[in-house]
Amino acid sequence: MLDIQFVKDNREAIAEAIKNKGVEADLPKLLELDDRRRGLITELEELRQQRNRLSAGSGEQAAEAGRKLRQEINRLEEQLKPLEEEFNAELYRIPNLPSPDTPVGNSEEENEVVYESGSKPEFGFKPKPHWEMGQFIDEERAVRVSGKRFSFLKGDFVLLQLALIQYGLDVLTDESVLAGITKDKGLKVASKPFLPILPPTMMRTKPYLATNRLQMKGDTFKLAEDDLWLTGSAEHTLCAYFLGETLEQADLPVRLVGYNTAYRREVGSAGKDTRGIIRQHQFDKLEMESFSDQETSFEEHKFMIAIQEYLMERLELPFRTVLKCTFDMGGPNIRGVDIETWMPGQDLYRETNSADYLGDYQARGLNTKFISADGKRQLVHTNDATVFCQRHIVAILENNQLEDGRVRVPKVLQPYLKGREILG
Known part of the structure; x- marks a missing residue:
């Protein structure tokens, strides 16, 4: 498979490869899934940082806040797992770019x-x-x-x-x-x-x-x-x-x-x-x-x-x-x-x-x-x-x-x- 950043940096070439190779790949869907997963990953990282800061504290209030953070982290992780699977499935469908000397043809x-x-x-x-x-x-x-x-x-x-x-x-x-x-x-x-x-x-x-x-x-x-x-x-x-x-x-x-x-x-x-x-x-x-x-x-x-x-x-x-x-x-x-x-x-x-x-x-x-x-x-x-x-x-x-x-x-x-x- 290709690196997702490479795909994003070369969208036109990737779209052309999909068309010329006749493969079943959905570039817009892949990019939309990537935006969603990156948003969830960012949100999870922020919550984990909050949890780490709370772990240094003590008292019932800190413990309650920690429990709520764990619940929210678990909820987002459950959302992320199927999203990652769907993202990877779409990424695997994206074809490699053909060499410059490869003829463009339909058969x-x-x-x-x-x-x-x-x-x-x-x-x-x-x-x-x-x-x-x-x-x-x-x-x-x-x-x-x-x-x-x-x-x-x-x-x-x-x-x-x-x-x-x-x-x-x-x-x-x-x-x-x-x-x-x-x-x-x-x-x-x-x-x-x-x-x-x-x-x-x-x-x-x-x-x-x-x-x-x-x-x-x-x-x-x-x-x-x-x-x-x-x-x-x-x-x-x-x-x-x-x-x-x-x-x-x-x-x-x-x-x-x-x-x-x-x-x-x-x-x-x-x-x-x-x-x-x-x-x-x-x-x-x-x-x-x-x-x-x-x-x-x-x-x-x-x-x-x-x-x-x-x-x-x-x-x-x-x-x-x-x-x-x-x-x-x-x-x-x-x-x-x-x-x-x-x-x-x-x-x-x-x-x-x-x-x-x-x-x-x-x-x-x-x-x-x-x-x-x-x-x-x-x-x-x-x-x-x-x-x-x-x-x-x-x-x-x-x-x-x-x-x-x-x-x-x-x-x-x-x-x-x-x-x-x-x-x-």
Whole structure:
């Protein structure tokens, strides 16, 4: 979330961000709530000062005045509590300001292509969509067991996924490889490797709200009898890793890479991508998360994008990098970038990766800080980005398919599959 004073000092820019991002936020209501709560807080402080002065006195008259003050303080505190809750709920809805280079747009069609790599494969036959490759994916049985938008992934698909994840982990934990990426892209960031994490797949409401990723009436599954939600991505728990903690600036950046199963209700996706595994209720993801200071956070964002492009190019998949427009980027983001990969069986590009630059927006709610060299406590800046997910396997299946239904293994993954060149 944003600092309320920043919101008040930048009302026009905030109102513009609300409009351009298409988020449900009520700036006038927030400001009115802030005025009311500040009035109550001021009144409470004055009453507490009076009580403190009375406590030094004695006698029945002072005691009676003290009792009345306590009653009035209790009454105002009871008024303040729900007001604070309503204020915080409105503040969480206020979006981050987009970066100056973010395109203003009303749909993903207005995203800007900033980089392209690879050539679309040519086939001597009509390429199949991945859902027609039955040796890898069994939707029919999964529907009987779990309902729509679930799949049994089997055989070589499973081996390919494990190979892909291990390859991603090998790159992100290899300082020499990361140093090469920073050098090639001319980035001024440390080549410090990522710490592998297997995070929880559930979060309590309060910390989840603080991440600004919880969609209580949207895509997030709720465990009805518990204060727990199934997370929609590994970065949701990773960004809360240092909840309420203060780090040392010398330890920054802290980089985590987490692998877990994610869950989404896919509300609003009725009729979309009903076949295949593009939109599933359950899927696996490998995600990056970074905690840094203000001076290096944007370079950290570019570093994560550089890692994504490095991995995609070594998989030899045709892709394009797009700068997301205001409507498509999400409320917490300062800047958002997607990688879209060509899917020949579907004859279109699909989002496979995203990279989110959030500044101190999440850290404020999570109360994650660092002590700077001059001893001051400051909020960290966060970045998150996709390494690999099951959409990457879809891209491999569709781009590397052979006429007989088998699939060529990308050279970089062959060592993880005992040297196999063909799957299926």
